[in-house]
Amino acid sequence: MENSNSTGPVKYLQIHPADNVLVALTDLSQGTMIDFNGNHLTLTGNVAAKHKFALQDLAPGDDITMYGVLVGKASALIEKGGAVTVDNIKHASEDFRLGNRKTEWHQPDVNAYAHKTFMGFHRADGSVGTSNYWLVIPLVFCENRNINVLKEALSAKLGFAKPRGYENEVDSLVQMYQTGKSVEEILNADLQTTPQQQPHKKLFPNIDGIKFLTHELGCGGTRTDSDALCGLLAGYITHPNVAGATVLSLGCQHAQASILQAEIAKRDPHFNKPLVMLEQQQMGTESKLLHEALKQTFAGLMQANKEQRQPAPLSKLCIGLECGGSDGFSGISANPALGYLSDMLVALGGSVILAEFPELCGVEQEMSDRCVDEPTALQFMNLMRTYNARAEADGSGFYANPSPGNIKDGLITDAIKSAGAAKKGGTSPVVDVLDYPEKVTRPGLNLLCTPGSDVESTTAEVASGANVVLFTTGLGTPTGNPVAPVVKIATNTKLFNRMPDIIDINCGTIIEGQETIPQAAERILNYVIDVASGYIQPKAVQLGQDDFIPWKRGVSL
Template identity: 60%
Template structure:
């Protein structure tokens, strides 16, 4: 890069990233050669570094990310009208994976204060779960939720209810002019809880969903596998499960899935089946009493020091922009490499957003068996998408395209940077649990919530979530850290963003420096010293993946 107006990411690239708005007629320099901007180019978008002709391949991050469909002169803007999705083919693994691990000496002796479970896992939080096996029980889950949260001190002050109360008072007083004039009001209450009854229980989490019956049996079985993973996750102290009785997602399937994870769950699990419980009142009072007893037991567990090797960190991106692949994603990727070098586990998911970088991940696999499993899962997922009349090429959202990610391959090449550079030690299908240290590839959709939901079910105890546009997403049991790709977003949505990697774009910090800061944040979060913005806002998103096509 010759100046701070554009960036050439890889020596083989034939396009540049605009780091700031470029005006038509403006002259920039790349590799010592002047390039004249042909038309106004917004920051984050891509421009041709040299003349590109129809049929030429477009390279970014050193990979094919598109094909030119109409001639683009040097300095011209790449758009969906002149560029289409295109990727390189991939094949079996060639050569041995090698890796130069980063220096982790500053963290070698560090620990985090976690919740130690009887099976050797260590949680970063201590939650109780109340979950339904079928959507028919959602109402009963919410009844229990309403009974518990306020009484036990887990409910946040309801600032919006107070705001509506203020508007109601103004209306009753005939002061409509004040209502029309008032754009918003500052919150009257801090997002904090007081008088929490159980000091060592971080909260009770109530999951609801629309599955468990009515769909294909495979979806109900997958749901049971997902819920088993949530119960087994070390951030969970125990669970209350509500079953109707006649649904596809049977109690014995859930119990079988738990048995596959561990022969001895070693944490309380209370299951109630409504069709065998008599009246609804009898079932709910029994479930509430048992849940309260479970909370008493969960409160006995206290945070204790744990090595950083006990961390399992998931990587997610959502609402990506043209800077995500050069700031936030590589920064969390470096943080993941640090976790891996310290003996911890990292999860890279969103298979549609690995389209075009398959060969790199195949070659990073530690053996042929792992590489072939990745090839198989990717191929089957892609084939299913195409059979439904869709495809990975349709993955970018309107927001992605507006902010410079005009092909899925371009989006994927940047998204894959969340996986850092370490070897691939395992490839997991949906609902399979992380067992290996190092980088694990988990088959999930690119859908933000379906993917974060899956990672928590596979054992993630912290999730790093990068965003360039701003995404209000959290998870019920796994803290979600929002990492902004640009400072403009961080300043505009301070109640959503936890970490700003914009200083990478401005040249104030390196990817390695930001990655180190992210790891320090993880340690503080894992120890319970801080809460993410998603935790403060009770953003507890949970969407199981139906194994039909979801991109």
């Protein structure tokens, strides 16, 4: 990354020497004089922070380059010093083909971490959990109500409920209404947030919680969707953060218990966790089903409570790399910091998962060339082409991926967004390419085919084995997961200060020149070790942000 601000705060940045646009690091006004490596230009209009401006005149059809790759073409004249906007750029990316293997990488010095450990839950299959949860899940949406009945019966009594503390505020509103207050008086009332009530003491101290997952799948869709659902649920049941599970089935749905059991065996042939599987149509009344579920679940919890944290090497970490609510700083602060951390973990023998395939559009050549062998590269290329073709068939290719929030904050084409998002994957070779919902089996960098939708992608990464998820955001996203801690990392300091209730770590320090990318990566890794050991609860865990959305293999970007 280069800039020519010889003194004072850095105001603009060239990400790669081949780029023909600069990124504004702060709001720049019309008429600002720019002297970049002897190239003198004057801004022809205001350029907001995170947005880009041209280093040269760009005619319609000219290539626009960022991160050293094609990210768009000019759709109208962009004068030298002019802002790049949705009105003068259109998405474009280079085609890709099977190339030569480029598996050389910059392996960071990790001697300081070589003998570090985290305190985790050791499972029979050799994996290590960063938490210890019990799952209660339905095989089909018909059982969602019964799942919620079990939640009401178990959570508070066993000390796992998270009081929200807003009940007193509702009491105040009711009292105001009953005493004749007007709509205006209620809207202008100053409701004081009351302290959260202390929950019941946990009956099972070695269990982090019971997680009740509901979904809208299992029947009425395609068999492919129900099979994928069974694979996803098997990923959660066999997950190192899960001690055991209760599964409720109706009986007649596509997602059969036998399919789930086969998917469990595929992931763990010697599976020996406590597993309760009950079928309502076989048992008869709902009362019989729920009584049996309560008894067997309680017995399983007694077994799960025997698990205790023990030291584990950092090679037992599997980190999911995710972003959501991205902005124009994501690709130059938080995402490169995760990329450096990714390389550190790979060097330590751990695993990382880079997903969100619509956000690898434009960097396919680099990622396929980094695959360890040609079959792995071909698998990646085939998944990318098939996914994009299905999206285009439904009238929405990868070019439609950026959200209104992304665009407002500088990510105005999918290729710009993708080039920055890919930085989370660092520089190490790609050891495996997985199709949803396959499981990680190899240490190193794994690519997992998921949508760019952050909740669907996070849900999938955890099913594939991520025992911690690192989630970068530039706009503020509360996404969490039921069983894996999700660490939220801000790309800019303004966001970190504005939304401290959902953000854990600030990488705006990189933009402000307070620390380097390697320094930020080490800071994040130290935080991860504390999270993995149970010493720190990320904000998403504290808030009970248990987002769980299976990917229906139609089009979701």
